[in-house]
Amino acid sequence: MDTESGEAPLLQVSSSNSQYKPFNWKAPAIILAFEFLESIAYSGIALNLVVYLGKVLHGTTASSAANVDTWNGTTFLTPVLGAFLADTYWGKYKTVAISIIFYLTGLLIITASALIPSLRPASCEGTSCPPATGFQYFVFFASLYLVSVGTGGVKSALLPFGADQYDDSNIEQSKKKQAFFSLFFIAINLGVFISGTVVVWIQQNVAWSLGFGISSICLIVATIAFLVGTPIYRVQLPTGSPLKSLIAVFVASFKKRKVEVPGDTTILFEGDDADLSNPGPNKLAHTDGFRCLDKAAVVLGDQEIKDSNSGRPWLLCTVTQVEEVKILLRMLPIWVTSVFYAASMCQTATTFVQQGNALNTKIGSFSVPAASLNSAAVVFMMIWVVFQDSIVIPIARRYTGNAAGLTQLQRMGVGRFLAIPALAVAALLEMSRLRSVRAGHNLSIVWQLPQFVILSCSDVFCGIAQLEFFYSEAPVSMRSLCSAFSFLAMSLGYYLNSMIISAIAVLSKSKGGQGWLPADLNDGHLDYYFWLWTGISAVNFVVYTGFAKNYTVKKVAPR
Template sequence: MEAVESNGRHGDAGADGRRTPKKDRRNMWASAFILVNNFLQYSAYFGVSTNLVNYLKYRLNEGSKSAANNVTNWQGTGSITPLVAAYLADAFLGRYWTIFIFMIISILGYGVLTASAAAALQGAVFYAGLYLVALGGGLLVVLAPFGADQFDEADEEERGRQSSFFNWFYLSLNFGSLVGGAMVWVQTSVGWGIGYGIPAIFSALSVAVFLAGTATYRRGQPPGGSPLTRIAQVVVAAARKYDVEVPPDASVLHERDADDGMSAIQGSRRLVHTAQFRFLDKAAVETAVDKAAPSPWRLCTVTQVEELKCVLRLLPVWASGIIFSAAYTQMTTTFILQGDTLDPRVGGFKVPAAVLSVFDTLSVMLWVPLYDRAIVPVARRVTGHKRGFTQLARMGVGLVILTVAMLTAGTLEVARRRVIARHGLYDDGTGDDGRYLPLSIFWQVPQYVVVGASEVFTFIGQMEFFYDQAPDAMRSLCSGLSSTSFALGNYASSAIVVVVAQTTARGGRPGWIPDNINRGHLDDFFWLLAVLCIGNFAAYLLIARWYTYKKTVD
């Protein structure tokens, strides 16, 4: 393996500073192994999650409500476990070993699921495997930063490739969702044992692929110790020095005295002092007490203080993702309710409403190469920015596009209600009695396609943004923030539905979202979501204007 300099940069360029063919090949192979690994992992995950509710209902004999709650509880757990993996990666294990250990946990989980399904074992065994999968599946927030670590940030060309990597990483995830979704047919037509055995094989193959690429990987950021401890030290030190005056000259604040640009945190570059959150700067003011008896709970470095500032600046951006996720998740809820009333017939076949989500996946597959190969070069010429858009601008475009998706869904709902009124199908049109609304389900395709476009801008933009703007020693943990915003968005969506249903159903009215949506006003619900998206975007513009990008001492 090629030499890695002590400051985390990679010494495999030519003598004149230009890239070498060897360096290009190494980047290509390392990225390929990681992308294939991601594809296999998500093929396995979606192979289990897509049809899980039906397994719980028909094999474990759970009621519909219980099965649905157990699925959402499992998915919620799967949104929290990434933080565990991220913390271990940043603090103690490093990203390589964290990925390996959690993939082994995933294999055990899929193995237990397969054995349980094949032998019709009791539910406790199945749930043990299911939650092992949830624990081992929290790798997105570690694997994505590990993939980005393969590119040298000191090399301008590699930084551009790093930005493209996030696009292709998300694309490989969507390919995995397509393959995993195909497992539904195997599970229902062939058997649950084989239907869960294939994801187990995918999981094992992902480990083999990951290990096969070991010689090509750059290990990236070494573990720097507990980031939570460092944050606590800054807060405690600043509080203990609440009456200390911060000097106007930031250069006199405490920092590691070195010429290599590295901080006292292992493998982490020094961060440039920023003027925001000045109270925290008190933690880096060296007093006579600090000189007599140094303590990390009284005196912190500027970089340590700036770590906390970086996290505080990320939180408002993170919060803006909650409303985005709440609107995005309508694709798996109200979009399906809407589609269930439309005509699903295509020749002699009937297309289930849930199947239309494939158009979201196909849209992502179209937009990723379009964005990477067409939109970015054009934007680069217009804006002069090396990435085409700033990361904040890219995410903001996605917020606007999702608003368009809600407006598109609302417009279709207005048309659907007019058809209902014209034909008097207030209690029909669900297909239960063989009658359907004279409106094809494929009128929903545009709203799914627009949602897919919003993902490419916002979700991928979030992955890149949280990696790039996180302190070096906290990149996995900060990447996990996007996972939690998605989880909170799902909870927010549920809360919005409950509030809207109860508020609009007063006085004997059916409300906006009754059991029979033909008598409801789902269009008003979509308008509400569009308004929330607009309000969220307005707040995001203020956040983006206030935000200060991270700078390192190079």
């Protein structure tokens, strides 16, 4: 059993053979290939959805944008439900397998709706565009939300399932797992890049049905590969609902709120040591902080111990149960700062694109779509990943003596810090653009590259580290759920950015004028908005630094 990471023993898929499986490099390789193909499939729907709703289903600009925002919000919330099911009932492997059914069904129906004439409205004739019928809308959106449910289950369970293939007690495997997180990040972004350049072009220039069909084929191939790899996977079985244990700690500590916590914490209730060979989480060492919760582990009598061991923990909990609650409470402020960080990253899909459209998009005789710089950002990300893993981390290892080079919290801090100069550069560019417009000329869109380069580096440091952090720090019984925190932060980041930009649009007009964000950016002050986000990011970094500096890393009790 792993004695350092707190991981449960790794079990075979087959219940007839409980022997531990040796590490097989093919398992994580299949999972990475699956994520690459799944990323192509998902992005093939998501990147061009607003265009399809407008051009094919003939929706209005406002309704199309609202439908896309609602779907994106749902898509990034569903991993929380999928993670709960993975941790509590199905396990990670089964959650992925079941989710694929919803996912693939949705993709196939979307492809059919684009292919079969009766499932889409007729093409426009001049200015006459017949609207989609209620049935056509129902078929498309029902399939779209099937994709949302399916991708939610996959996103929540696939990454922690891949990480489960490695054993942290083995130093070499531990290093390989760190590389796995980086490769997983590359797989996601490489899939986005291919969809954003190839699949999207096919959809708009050849046939929507062919583009959606490519997404379906990618997921079919990914599914076959995932199922073929079943015999070699290491699979951890779910341990039941972790919520009961969490609630029990709060209930027990409240009931004992007048009890004094002993100075010698070694006498706190540790649980039954009768059979440590059974699969389950290793015991966590006691940590200082949130001492009021330690009251839940104070033993007042033998009857409490009997009740706890018999599954009635409402008056006495183990130190490990208490420490799991402490972990979640310590992670919470770190997670909150990740919401603000995600909101700052949202600028690449909104205000950065608007700024790009206001710049001179001509490079020679070629016109560069402003949104295509997001595809260039993917290239920068992959370059930064290689730079981080081959140069930054090895140098950091020599100076810090840490096998990981920089800790997860340090890398997350670097990412949050880099968001500040990236947004400041965007603000400076907008100031220069406005001056050039007033002077009778315009700057080239090439000047946007520096802000994309810096944000890409920020995303590499922070994005990968957050995936590792929420997985490794989470209680074993909640690893899928905590890994889904990154997706939840992204979802809330979109909503937060939408709220702030809507508020600024109204408040900046309160004294008359067109405000910071008019339809024609030449009449506004988008630079003020970027400076606002520069300030928000700076405050977010300072707050994060305070919490990260005092963060107590999870510790496993010696056996």
